[in-house]
Amino acid sequence: MTQRGALQVAVIGTGRMGADHVRRIHEVTSGARVTAVVDVDPERAKSAAAGIDGCTAYTEPAAAMAADDVDAVLIASPGPAHEAALLAALDQDLPVLCEKPLTPDAASALRVLEAEQKLGHRRVQVGFMRRYDTEYMKLKALLDSGQLGRPLMLHNRHRNVASPPGFTDAMLINDSVVHEMDVTRWLLGQEIAAVNVLRPRPSDHAAEDLADPQFAVFETDGGVLADVEIFVNCGFGYQVQAEAVCERGTARIGDGHALVTNAAARWGGTIAQDFVERFEDAYDRQVQSWVDATRRGEVTGPDVWDGYAAAAVCEAGVRAQSEGRRTEVELVRRPALYR
Incomplete structure (x- = not known):
């Protein structure tokens, strides 16, 4: 660390999320600074480092991790590159914030877990940022309080304006529904035991080879049913909602009614157009929490077990999707380090 104690961070991957994290740490986060950026494209790495005093551009993660002015690593590279970067960081005992997915499949996630x-101690936090969203945190606190009794069902809606070219059925699960998989486990404190995926008739606005929307159903090991409407070509905005149905009441988040206007004989508000806009505060809070915990010598937030469990549920979800049947989730026994 520097003399002032600021956490010196290497950001690996400078695409959309990585570049946003570089900006966030440089302009928003307190107690940290970006001292290294890494990208396979040297020009993009140089561009990301430009304007940040003392920031060095690299093309190899290992070189950045070995630098004297790097205390911690934020991984925002594509998922297939995560395992190698994570293992290298663990080999040097460096704290890590890794964007989801931890790795693209359960087998590689298990290798990171091992x-x-x-x-012998936790070093990795996984970037499931919804856990840092104000509304989700309020819902979690309410459910944990027991005020509404035991949760019985959880309804989720996840809508995007339009899907990018090349978006596939499997990506609906691995890139989108994975967030509901994590928040379901987190909100309920239960593991997902089985998944089923149903398909209504596809929207005319979806690509010809994409069955959109779809409807996923989770069964937890505590007996709760959770459903997810995933609709990535809704056309009107980015919308994430959740409603918990409990024994003595319900609680719903995501209606977006923070500001309602009345004008010209109409009333209403606005709908975010992408996830960066909708969860900007959550991303800020997540990175600040990671920095604060790391400077204290602690690891908080979603851990490697959460990343592994999400990968295992995704695999069950993709099988359920392709085979058209209920599919059980296969998990190893949870190690003591993550209990």
């Missing part, structure tokens, strides 16, 4: 266990 490497962290060998290290």
